[in-house]
Amino acid sequence: MRSIEDVVVMIERWDQERSKDRELVLSQLNAISKNCEEAIEVWQRYLDNPGTGGNQWTAVSWVGPERAKRLHELNLRAGELIHQLCTIAGSEAIRFLAYEDNMIEMAYRQLEQGETGPDMARSAVERMNAHRAYLNSVAERVKSIRLAEAKHAKSVSRPRPGAKKPQASKAKKATVAAAKMPTKKPAKKKAAVSAAKMPAKKRAVKPARKKSTRKSTKPVRGHNNRRK
Numbered sequence: 001m002r003s004i005e006d007v008v009v010m011i012e013r014w015d016q017e018r019s020k021d022r023e024l025v026l027s028q029l030n031a032i033s034k035n036c037e038e039a040i041e042v043w044q045r046y047l048d049n050p051g052t053g054g055n056q057w058t059a060v061s062w063v064g065p066e067r068a069k070r071l072h073e074l075n076l077r078a079g080e081l082i083h084q085l086c087t088i089a090g091s092e093a094i095r096f097l098a099y100e101d102n103m104i105e106m107a108y109r110q111l112e113q114g115e116t117g118p119d120m121a122r123s124a125v126e127r128m129n130a131h132r133a134y135l136n137s138v139a140e141r142v143k144s145i146r147l148a149e150a151k152h153a154k155s156v157s158r159p160r161p162g163a164k165k166p167q168a169s170k171a172k173k174a175t176v177a178a179a180k181m182p183t184k185k186p187a188k189k190k191a192a193v194s195a196a197k198m199p200a201k202k203r204a205v206k207p208a209r210k211k212s213t214r215k216s217t218k219p220v221r222g223h224n225n226r227r228k
Contacts, residue, residue, distance in 0.1 A: 003082060004029075007089045008138050012145060021088055026142045028085040032103065033135040035078045039104045040128045042067050042074075043121045050118050059107040062117025068107035075104035103131060 011025055046063050054061025060068045082103065105124035111117075 003086060004032075004135070004138060007085055008141060010089050011142060022142055022145060024088050025085060026139055028081050028088070029135055029139045029142065032078055032081045032085075033132055033139070035074050035081070035104065036128050036132045036135065039071055039074045040125055040132070042070055043105070043124045043128070047118060047121045047125070050121075054117055057110055059109050059111055059117065059120055062111075062120070063107040071104055071106045072108065075102050075106055078103035104128070 007025070011022060014021070046067055050062070051064075054063075063071075079102075105127055107120075111120060
């Protein structure tokens with residue numbers, strides 16, 4: 001399970017934009033956990049009905065070929081799921097598969113000195129339960145990352161009640177204040193408008209001077225009166 005731990009450590013360093021990849025990782029972890037659960041059921045059915053004992057050399061002689069074959073298939077399936085998990089994490093995580101042990105306890109092994117089939121089955125169930133507990137804890141770690149991202153996105157989109165609004169810059173405030181103030185008309189235009197509204201003053205018309213009809217008393221000098 002070392003590869004799973006290394007993958008989860010990588011996932012915890014991912015950016016928030018990879019939320020969909022985290023969902024895929026979570027589904028893979030749940031699928032592996034279900035495989036472990038089914039394997040535990042296979043071992044438990046044997047414990048419920050162990051039958052006649054087998055020999056000391058092969059566990060299959062105790063468990064039976066059908067159960068041993070099913071455990072082998074579950075182990076292959078778990079290996080595929082772990083490989084997919086590492087592929088989702090990235091090319092760097094593929095190298096972790098070299099350190100991976102079998103996720104499912106199989107029946108293809110030799111019993112130890114003094115060990116019986118039921119002893120082997122009880123040890124297998126105990127280890128498989130430990131595997132399931134670890135997978136569930138890893139899934140909870142991935143879920144906690146997802147919940148933290150959701151809370152962060154919600155806090156960014158909706159400000160908390162009573163939170164102060166960000167203050168606008170001084171230049172922006174001056175622009176808004178200037179837009180709200182009424183615009184002043186030019187002084188010349190205002191004077192022209194007021195002058196147009198005032199009534200025009202009438203000029204006093206002076207009476208025309210009458211021509212005098214009085215004859216002048218001054219003698220008119222003619223050409224005959226000139227001195228010789």
